[in-house]
Amino acid sequence: MRSRYREVRARNESAWLLPNDGRRTDHRLRQDMRRFADDDELDLVIVGCGAGGSVLLQRLARAGWRVAALDAGPFWDPDADWVSDEAGSHHLYWTDPRVIAGSDPVPLGSNNSGRGVGGSMVHYAGYTPRFHPSDFMTATLDGVGADWPIAYPQLRPYYEAIEQELPVAGEHWPWGDPHGYPHRPHPVGGNGEIFLRGARKLGITAKVGPVAIPNGRFGNRPHCIYRGFCLQGCKVNAKASPLITHVPDALAHGAEVRADAMVTRVAVDERTGLATGVHYVRDGRERFQQARMVAVAGYSIETPRLLLNSASSRFPDGLGNDFDQVGRYLMVQGAPQTAGRFDAEVRMYKAPPPEVSTEEFYETEPARGAARGFSVQTVSPLPITWAEHVSAQGHWGRALREYMSDYVHWSCLGALCEFLPLPENRVTLAAEKDSYGLPVARFSYSQCDNDQALAKAAQGVMEDILRAAGADEVITIQRYAHLVGGARMAADERHGVVDRNCRSFAVPNLYLTDGSVLPTQGSANPALTIMAVAARAADQLASGSAGGG
């Protein structure tokens, strides 16, 4: 076992820096953390310590950079801060005010936002599929969406590296660029069993994984206990999040994580046009951290919002927004969720919600009458989320209670449909202000015909799978999942905000290293791709002339 992990441990020791005495946090490592002064000019200050920010922090700390990540939320301790309870996990989400609009407004909060060190990966399900090679060139292949300024092979080594660091468990993956995973697939619970059974009957290939939960011990991270509360923060330290996969190694290599620090503005020198650091608020005091370079990794709502709130005389419409690209092409996946009723007891709350997926429908299929496609995965809602599914059927009062009493008999699948990037799906600033006095984000979202056709097709496939498995009834709720885009990478400044290396076109020492740079979203959960893009940007920075240390 030791030799098996020698290579990954040599480049990222996070899992071995966690305690092995039953506690989940190495408090000593945090107490001893290097702390920079505001007037220490850092090589790089990172805004946001989630999937993108943490990977960048860890990589550049390893490269010897003087680097700190500021996060608006807390530095979580899973033992003290997280509970094995749905309603009690509300503090894991970004719940500052936001406004949603458009013809198909997208709920935020618990669905697709995070808060604190680790970001939304603290409460993501744990699915970590790669994008397909086609996702990087949908304009060329399918005449929709956009081509990335990089292609799949340029990201592949970073996918492989991150899959080892999380690490990911799953069967050999036959879709996209076929590949294996470092850990064997987990055993499945009732929900996964139903999915596999229905798929087998229909001749649909479905596979167990890919899930960022090691199957076995990994460093000092214990084995998963299959308690089903992945979406409430993993108290076990089994499910991967940057809090345990990248932050510990970053701290051990001299990085600082400054929690509870809300960045309000990126400062740019009006004469040189270069970023000089970030204004932030901590403990009610306004402060300024100097840095030679700035990376923003606040995800698809807060990254555009911060840029828009950083307007100046040079950038009157928002930082880096000379061509009205900031905030645009924000994507969400259509995520219809279909449940089937069985006389047997499925008890889908047991075992992690992420178990089984199929990418059989991922690519464009002309017979569907729509471009691109969808994936189908197990989702296993806990009671509050399940009540949302049931009440969406129109039930309330005693009828709701009666339908809900049937919970143990239901199996639930979710689709991820590749809704297309559209320019009018965007973040702007609302008139309303938050507690820092800053305009809040207004996210407007409307579907196109292609989107609706995909959601309908996905619902049909899920109904077929569940019926083939023996369901006597199926019920569906229309939902959304994930966010990407909003400050996309492109070949030039007229089509995006950053270049292929995540560097701002307008401000050469400003980087965006999070999900907001993705030009398309595929039908894959985005966490792995966000980490891989950040790891690639870090490599470019560390090897380039801009390097520090």
Next chain:
Amino acid sequence: MTGRFPGFGVLDQAPHWDQVTKDLIEARVRSSAQAVTFFTANERGCAHALLNDLTGQDRDDAPVPVTKLVEARLAAGETDGWRYADMPEDGRAWRDTLGYLDADARARYGTSFAEAAEADRHRLIQAVQDRSGEDWHGLPAKHVWSLWTRYACTALYAHPDVWAEIGFPGPAYPRGYKNIGVDKLEPYEVRDADPSIDPVRKGD
């Protein structure tokens, strides 16, 4: 309720829960008498009737203190992290919509919503749900319905007594589950006494 899981008590398992979770759930059940005030007395009476109707409880003998739980959230400004552009912020939206419910009750039954008969209250609530694509007192009815049911369901299904009613054992750390798979139960889980009751099929 129907009692599909006879003898199943979620709180019986509390000794197996981690301390932080245990403290949280026990505080929720006690629903301590801390003075949380967000609503006016009138609003509270209306909210109490509405929330208990939505959650299928008798408001005079409600096992789950839904009104207190919702009022505590509103007092703390604990929103879901978003609001529809065509709705006011949640606190304002609750006050306004409770006022509109009262206005509807007075117009149709000559009494406040809280004092209206149960069947009349249910008709008024159903009327809001039925307006789905239209406005109700100038607000999109489906967004009002979303606001009410989100807060009501979150409060209701956070309670151990209601978990027991649906066969869900609640917190599962640090014990986890040993028997996963269709029809596999832990020793402390209770099998559904009547698995052929299918409310959906019956409902159709």
